[in-house]
Amino acid sequence: MHAAASSDTSFDLTPELQVIRHLVARRTERPLDGITPQSMLHVDLGIGLLGLAVLALEIEDVTGVLVPFDALTKAASIEDLARLLHLLRRS
Numbered sequence: 001m002h003a004a005a006s007s008d009t010s011f012d013l014t015p016e017l018q019v020i021r022h023l024v025a026r027r028t029e030r031p032l033d034g035i036t037p038q039s040m041l042h043v044d045l046g047i048g049l050l051g052l053a054v055l056a057l058e059i060e061d062v063t064g065v066l067v068p069f070d071a072l073t074k075a076a077s078i079e080d081l082a083r084l085l086h087l088l089r090r091s
Contacts, residue, residue: 013037016082023058024078027051037079049073065089
């Protein structure tokens with residue numbers, strides 16, 4: 001999944017997707033291949049607010065990026081979370 005880097009909204013999320021998918025797979029005890037960028041955090045994966053808070057801590061441990069909880073709760077899918085991580089890494 002490589003996105004063109006020609007516009008502000010298109011960028012390669014591959015590194016972030018890999019990190020998020022691995023962390024979510026471990027947290028939810030699901031197979032990695034069952035967690036896609038389109039997987040919905042709450043509906044498909046059953047991650048509630050407490051799970052999001054723990055995931056935010058794990059993301060910070062692995063990447064060194066502090067993910068604000070209010071921004072995290074606005075992410076609906078794995079891709080949304082990867083995009084958020086990408087933007088926070090660049091800010």
